[in-house]
Amino acid sequence: MLAWPRPSEFELPLFLHVLGAILTFGAVATAAFLVFASLRRTTPASTLLRRLAFRTMLFAVWPSFILMRVAAEWIRSKEYPSGASEPDWIVVGYIISDAGVLILLGLTICSWLAARQTSAERPRPATATIAAGLAGLYLIALAVAWFAMSAKPG
Amino acid sequence: MSTYDWILFLHVTGAFVFLGAAVLAWVLGIAAALRERPSEIALLLGLTRTAAVGFGIGTTFLLVFGIWLVVDVDDYSIGDGWILAALALFIASIVIGALGGSRDKRTILLAQRLANEGDAPNAELTAAVRDTRALLYNLASTVAGFAVLALMIFKPGAP
Numbered sequence: 001m002l003a004w005p006r007p008s009e010f011e012l013p014l015f016l017h018v019l020g021a022i023l024t025f026g027a028v029a030t031a032a033f034l035v036f037a038s039l040r041r042t043t044p045a046s047t048l049l050r051r052l053a054f055r056t057m058l059f060a061v062w063p064s065f066i067l068m069r070v071a072a073e074w075i076r077s078k079e080y081p082s083g084a085s086e087p088d089w090i091v092v093g094y095i096i097s098d099a100g101v102l103i104l105l106g107l108t109i110c111s112w113l114a115a116r117q118t119s120a121e122r123p124r125p126a127t128a129t130i131a132a133g134l135a136g137l138y139l140i141a142l143a144v145a146w147f148a149m150s151a152k153p154g
Numbered sequence: 155m156s157t158y159d160w161i162l163f164l165h166v167t168g169a170f171v172f173l174g175a176a177v178l179a180w181v182l183g184i185a186a187a188l189r190e191r192p193s194e195i196a197l198l199l200g201l202t203r204t205a206a207v208g209f210g211i212g213t214t215f216l217l218v219f220g221i222w223l224v225v226d227v228d229d230y231s232i233g234d235g236w237i238l239a240a241l242a243l244f245i246a247s248i249v250i251g252a253l254g255g256s257r258d259k260r261t262i263l264l265a266q267r268l269a270n271e272g273d274a275p276n277a278e279l280t281a282a283v284r285d286t287r288a289l290l291y292n293l294a295s296t297v298a299g300f301a302v303l304a305l306m307i308f309k310p311g312a313p
Binding site for chain 1: 159160162163177178181185194197198300304
């Protein structure tokens with residue numbers, strides 16, 4: 001139901017784009033969940049969860065994001081070759097994915113700092129709270145992007 | 155925006171939530187398999203309950219709005235081969251995933267008991283958390299889930 005109807009040459013890049021988007025959402029949601037869960041626990045459990053959130057960013061979020069973004073460029077180059085005017089929903093996707101790089105960078109750095117700074121004396125460093133906020137913000141942005149990409153308003 | 159656009163968005167939302175929950179379950183499962191202390195394994199596997207909630211919400215959205223789409227779009231029929239294959243794979247994904255999940259539940263209970271009895275590494279727990287059969291169940295369930303995604307996009311045999 002995701003791609004009705006499209007020329008067959010678009011299917012592979014579309015599949016890779018949707019796969020990357022879903023994995024990105026799942027990985028960011030996982031990192032967000034781990035950081036939020038860590039805020040309600042004391043050490044050493046909070047340290048474990050924050051380390052896992054950081055590793056999720058490194059080994060799941062970034063590779064998925066790159067897959068999503070590269071496949072997006074591939075399908076855009078087929079569907080809207082240079083010079084062709086692009087609909088608003090593609091512009092929304094660009095804004096969210098490109099601005100999202102900054103949020104993901106901030107989230108990666110904050111989750112790394114949060115894991116390093118957590119100790120019995122400092123159970124909830126500010127970086128952990130910031131990471132939770134950034135993760136929540138990015139999840140909302142991703143939801144807006146998949147609304148724009150699937151419903152294509154306008 | 156048409157009714158079709160809204161139904162498609164909600165159907166896609168179901169796919170994001172269902173497969174996103176699979177990512178959460180895998181991250182927690184792999185992290186648990188790399189640990190030896192019962193309290194850490196209990197913590198990580200215990201958090202997979204949230205993934206189960208995601209599977210439930212995602213399944214509801216996928217089925218309700220997926221079937222609604224089939225009814226709404228004249229070119230599709232519930233008897234189309236790719237739709238039947240997707241439904242079969244989706245049911246297989248849920249059933250096989252539940253089998254893997256039931257083995258994980260037993261591991262959580264064991265980890266919680268051992269955590270309360272000194273929290274020392276235990277060979278039985280390590281074997282349970284790295285159980286090959288549970289791993290294969292979870293892998294097969296995930297592959298089936300992503301195969302449904304591939305069917306939704308490639309639609310073999312669709313007009």
